[in-house]
Amino acid sequence: MSDIINVISDRRSIRTYEQRDVPEEKLNTILEAVRWSPSWANTQCWELIVTRDKTIKENLRETLFPKNPAANAITQAPLIFAVCGKLNSSGYYNGVAPTKFGDWFMFDLGILTQTLCLTAHELGLGTVIVGLFDHDKAKKVINVPDGYELVALIPVGYPAKSSSAPKRKELNDFVHYNTF
8 A cells, every 4th residue: 555545544543642742743744734725715713722731621621511432532632632613714706605515624623633633643642523512612712713614623743552443444335437
């Protein structure tokens, strides 16, 4: 397999982290990779909040829904990325959303999130994408302004343990040629 396929197929959601910090060099490599993520008409509608602050992480954890399996990861990981998107930017031309799907910020943030997670994995770091939380409460914790939405929290750190790959569909289960 090619290097990129290996990075993609080997990445796992990590919910337990070692108690060691992520060096600035690795953080900056992740941020540089994210900077090059594609977006609708190059709108680059994202904003990232990176926190190492223990109190902020504890307050973010309080916004998670009960039984969220990533709850400990929020406070245990040495850093958290809060992925935010600017509304009414991606997917718009002259203030109008010309496609059926309207605002494309979620699509662009999905691409950014994958770029972030795969780059972190390539650097020996683990991530988990957390979306099951009270977004409005979490926005207040990290002061996300009006006109932006907080979409995901991504803990990042050195994995304490990893798991095996979950079962994947076979190609013939989802690939169609010429028509559905």
